[in-house]
Amino acid sequence: VxxxxxxxxxxxxxxxxxxxxxxxxxxxxxxxxxxxxxxxxxxxxxxxxxxxxxxxxxxxxxxxxxxxxxxxxxxxxxxxxxxxxxxxxxxxxxxxxxxxxxxxxxxxxxxxxxxxEMGRLITKATNPTVLYVSGGNTQVIAYADRRYRIFGETIDIAVGNCLDRFARVLQISNDPSPGYNIEKMAKKGKKYIPLPYTVKGMDISFSGLLSFIEMAANTKIASGECTAEDLCFSLQETVFAMLVEITERAMAHCNSSEVLIVGGVGCNLRLQEMMLVMASERGAKLYATDERFxxxxxxxxxxxxxxxxxxxxxxxxxxxxxxxxxxxxxxxxxxxxxxxxx
The missing domain is CATH 3.30.420.40 (ATPase, nucleotide binding domain)
Incomplete structure (x- = not known):
C-alpha cells in the first residue's frame, strides 16, 4: 500500500x-x-x-x-x-x-x-506504555481496544509547566528552552533538598511542589543553604521519580515490555536515564527520541x-x-x- x-x-x-x-x-x-x-x-x-x-x-x-x-x-x-x-x-x-x-x-x-505516533514511527516501538510529558500535558497512556487509554495524569499543572515556572523564578533563559537550561544547571547540583513528593494513586500533582521550591529559591539561596544548581538538581530528581513511579505501575498493570517517552520534556537525558533503570529492572526496553521529534x-x-x-x-x-x-x-x-x- x-x-x-x-x-x-x-x-x-x-x-x-x-x-x-x-x-x-x-x-x-x-x-x-x-x-x-x-x-x-x-x-x-x-x-x-x-x-x-x-x-x-x-x-x-x-x-x-x-x-x-x-x-x-x-x-x-x-x-x-x-x-x-x-x-x-x-x-x-x-x-x-x-x-x-x-x-x-x-x-x-x-x-x-x-x-x-511520531515516537512509534521513529523508535519502532510496537505496543509501548507511553509517558507523555510536555509543557501542557503529563499523562501515562497505553493502547487498548481502539483507544489510547489514560492510566494516570497530572491533577493540576504539567511537569513542563512546573519546570518552566521555576525557571522564571530563577530568571533562567528561555533559549532554547527553560527545561533544557534547568537540565544543564542540574548537572552541577551537589546537594539534594527534600521536596514534596505527591503521587495520588496513578495521578500526580506538581503545584504544591512548585510553591515549595519557589519559596526555597527565595530563602535558601540567599541564606547560602544551597545553590540554584542544587535546587534544579533536586527538582528534576523529585519530579522524574514521581513520573517513573506511575509509569512503572501502568507497565505492571498492562504487563508491558516497552516504555516510550514522548513530548518536549521527553528529551531530558536525566529522565531517560531514570526510566532506563526502571525498565531494565523489569526486563523492558526504553524508547525515546531526541529534540527533533x-x-x-x-x-x-x-x-x-x-x-x-x-x-x-x-x-x-x-x-x-x-x-x-x-x-x-x-x-x-x-x-x-x-x-x-x-
Missing part, C-alpha cells in the same frame, strides 16, 4: 512547525520557536502573532526541503487541539486556506496522539494525519472534513478512535 504524502501544521504552543511525511519517511520538518525574555512565559496573543509572522516562511521551507509541490500532496493535517486557543486558531486558518486553495482534504489531529513539530502532525487518512478518512467527503476543521483547547487523548492499530 502506498502511504500518502501529507503536510502537517503544528502551532499549539510556542513553536510553529510544518513537516512533510511520505510513507513513514520525514521529508522535511522545519520549525521556529517564539522565545520570550528570562522571567517571562509566552502569552496566547503574542504567540499567535509570532506564528502568523513565521507560518508562510516555514511552509515554503517545508515544501522546498521536501522537494514537493502542492499537487503532490494527498492531504493537509493540522493540530485541532489540545493547546492554547489563539496559536491553534492562527495555524488552523492557514491549514484551511491552503486545503481550499490546493483542493485537498483536511485532517484534524489530536496533538497528544501525534506525539505518540520530541519537541512539537509539523512532521508528527503529518504522521498522525497520514495514519488517519489511510485508515478511513480517505473515503470521507472533502466538505465533511472541512466542516470538522475547527480547534479546541481541550481535546482528550482518549476521545479519538484509533482506527489504524489492530
Amino acid at each position: 502506498k502511504m500518502p504524502t501529507v503536510l502537517g501544521l503544528e502551532g499549539s504552543a510556542n513553536k510553529i512547525g510544518i513537516g512533510v511525511i511520505r510513507d513513514g519517511e520525514v521529508l522535511s520538518n522545519p520549525r521556529h520557536t517564539y522565545v520570550t525574555p528570562p522571567g517571562e512565559g509566552f502569552l496566547p496573543r503574542e504567540t499567535a502573532k509570532h506564528h502568523k509572522e513565521w507560518v508562510l516562511k516555514v511552509l515554503r521551507e517545508a515544501l522546498v526541503e521536501a522537494d514537493v509541490l502542492p499537487k503532490d500532496l494527498d492531504c493537509i493535517a493540522y493540530t485541532k487541539g489540545p493547546g492554547m486557543g489563539a496559536p491553534l486558531v492562527s495555524v488552523a486558518v492557514v491549514a484551511r486556506t491552503i486545503a481550499q486553495l490546493w483542493d485537498k482534504p483536511i485532517i484534524p489531529v489530536n496533538h497528544c496522539i501525534a506525539h505518540i 520530541c519537541i512539537d513539530n509539523g512532521a508528527m502532525i503529518a504522521q498522525a494525519g497520514s495514519l488517519m487518512f489511510s485508515s478511513g478518512l480517505k473515503s470521507a467527503r472533502k466538505e465533511e472534513l472541512f466542516e470538522d476543521s475547527w480547534c479546541t483547547q481541550r481535546f482528550r487523548t482518549d476521545e479519538v478512535e484509533v482506527t489504524w492499530r489492530n
Whole structure:
C-alpha cells in the first residue's frame, strides 16, 4: 500500500512547525520557536502573532526541503487541539486556506496522539506504555481496544509547566528552552533538598511542589543553604521519580515490555536515564527520541494525519472534513478512535 504524502501544521504552543511525511519517511520538518525574555512565559496573543509572522516562511521551507509541490500532496493535517486557543486558531486558518486553495482534504489531529505516533514511527516501538510529558500535558497512556487509554495524569499543572515556572523564578533563559537550561544547571547540583513528593494513586500533582521550591529559591539561596544548581538538581530528581513511579505501575498493570517517552520534556537525558533503570529492572526496553521529534513539530502532525487518512478518512467527503476543521483547547487523548492499530 502506498502511504500518502501529507503536510502537517503544528502551532499549539510556542513553536510553529510544518513537516512533510511520505510513507513513514520525514521529508522535511522545519520549525521556529517564539522565545520570550528570562522571567517571562509566552502569552496566547503574542504567540499567535509570532506564528502568523513565521507560518508562510516555514511552509515554503517545508515544501522546498521536501522537494514537493502542492499537487503532490494527498492531504493537509493540522493540530485541532489540545493547546492554547489563539496559536491553534492562527495555524488552523492557514491549514484551511491552503486545503481550499490546493483542493485537498483536511485532517484534524489530536496533538497528544501525534506525539505518540511520531515516537512509534521513529523508535519502532510496537505496543509501548507511553509517558507523555510536555509543557501542557503529563499523562501515562497505553493502547487498548481502539483507544489510547489514560492510566494516570497530572491533577493540576504539567511537569513542563512546573519546570518552566521555576525557571522564571530563577530568571533562567528561555533559549532554547527553560527545561533544557534547568537540565544543564542540574548537572552541577551537589546537594539534594527534600521536596514534596505527591503521587495520588496513578495521578500526580506538581503545584504544591512548585510553591515549595519557589519559596526555597527565595530563602535558601540567599541564606547560602544551597545553590540554584542544587535546587534544579533536586527538582528534576523529585519530579522524574514521581513520573517513573506511575509509569512503572501502568507497565505492571498492562504487563508491558516497552516504555516510550514522548513530548518536549521527553528529551531530558536525566529522565531517560531514570526510566532506563526502571525498565531494565523489569526486563523492558526504553524508547525515546531526541529534540527533533520530541519537541512539537509539523512532521508528527503529518504522521498522525497520514495514519488517519489511510485508515478511513480517505473515503470521507472533502466538505465533511472541512466542516470538522475547527480547534479546541481541550481535546482528550482518549476521545479519538484509533482506527489504524489492530
